[in-house]
Amino acid sequence: MQLIDGKAVSAAVKQQIKDTIEKEGLEVGLAVIIVGNNQASRVYVNNKKKACEVCGIKSFEYALPEDTKEEELLELIDTLNKDDKVNGILCQLPLPGHLDEEKVIKAISPIKDVDAFSAVNVGKIMIGNYAFLPCTPAGVMELIHSTGTDVAGKECVVIGRSNIVGKPMAMLLLHENATVTICHSKTKNLAEVCRRADILVSAVGRADFVTADMVKDGAVVIDVGMNRNAENKLCGDVKFDEVAPKCSYITPVPGGVGPMTIAMLMKNTLMAKRIQSGNYEA
Numbered sequence: 001m002q003l004i005d006g007k008a009v010s011a012a013v014k015q016q017i018k019d020t021i022e023k024e025g026l027e028v029g030l031a032v033i034i035v036g037n038n039q040a041s042r043v044y045v046n047n048k049k050k051a052c053e054v055c056g057i058k059s060f061e062y063a064l065p066e067d068t069k070e071e072e073l074l075e076l077i078d079t080l081n082k083d084d085k086v087n088g089i090l091c092q093l094p095l096p097g098h099l100d101e102e103k104v105i106k107a108i109s110p111i112k113d114v115d116a117f118s119a120v121n122v123g124k125i126m127i128g129n130y131a132f133l134p135c136t137p138a139g140v141m142e143l144i145h146s147t148g149t150d151v152a153g154k155e156c157v158v159i160g161r162s163n164i165v166g167k168p169m170a171m172l173l174l175h176e177n178a179t180v181t182i183c184h185s186k187t188k189n190l191a192e193v194c195r196r197a198d199i200l201v202s203a204v205g206r207a208d209f210v211t212a213d214m215v216k217d218g219a220v221v222i223d224v225g226m227n228r229n230a231e232n233k234l235c236g237d238v239k240f241d242e243v244a245p246k247c248s249y250i251t252p253v254p255g256g257v258g259p260m261t262i263a264m265l266m267k268n269t270l271m272a273k274r275i276q277s278g279n280y281e282a
């Protein structure tokens, strides 16, 4: 079994972005909006800001109070849409309950939607003609590529069908000619389906969910889950100690998919700059 080192792969991606920005003398900016006091969101936003620094991307943070009105948030997005110094806009989710996430995502110009959450960008991902990568699934693909595994023709099982992870994950695997099965809470005989997988991606959000009996010998196992265990320690979906010995490759949590998601966000922000400079057709 070999561990897939998400930190190392993401560092290489960020270095490449930094080199490109320096070599081409680009000025690239990312606006990050955070509403309210969600502690996990604060950690994510700080990590995104740090990644911007590493890559030479200017970050603009907008920390808004919990009781921000929807019109105020939409006004800010409108201003950022028109600001040439801002190439990418992301609004950290989840938003406080009184704000309509769909409406907020829709307000971000598709050419600045570096999370690729808008219907326009999701549609482009679906047809395989996209500029912005879905960050977490694209990070997973990079990790799979780093193992030298050829995805074409492989049996791939994705557990989870969310719009931000499971569905786009399945699409990216399909675009690389895998045979893909998507599982969810109504899937029957889940363990049996998962055991078919040469590549198993878990995006459920439950600690110790993937057990050894669900994994084929020699499988590549990618753990997208980010959960807290009984000791409040960060962990994934996979029962690592019993699953790892069966795998050819496996991602740890932390240090697997998490750092890749942010690296892909940086890649999208550079792509946004190219699109807005007319160097790439969106």
Ligand code: NAP
Pocket (backbone or CB within 6 Å): 136, 159, 160, 161, 162, 163, 164, 165, 166, 183, 184, 185, 186, 187, 190, 203, 204, 205, 206, 224, 225, 226, 227, 257, 258, 259, 261
């Ligand atoms: P989500 O929207 O809650 O989706 C979870 C999916 O798991 C749903 O499709 C659900 O099925 C499925 N599921 C739940 N219980 C199941 C069961 N017993 N059997 C089979 N499927 C089951 O979550 P998400 O946003 O996709 O995130 C998933 C996990 O990834 C979370 O831990 C999240 O924190 C993590 N995450 C990590 C990163 C990263 O950068 N590392 C990024 C994004 C998310 P139904 O659709 O039938 O309900």
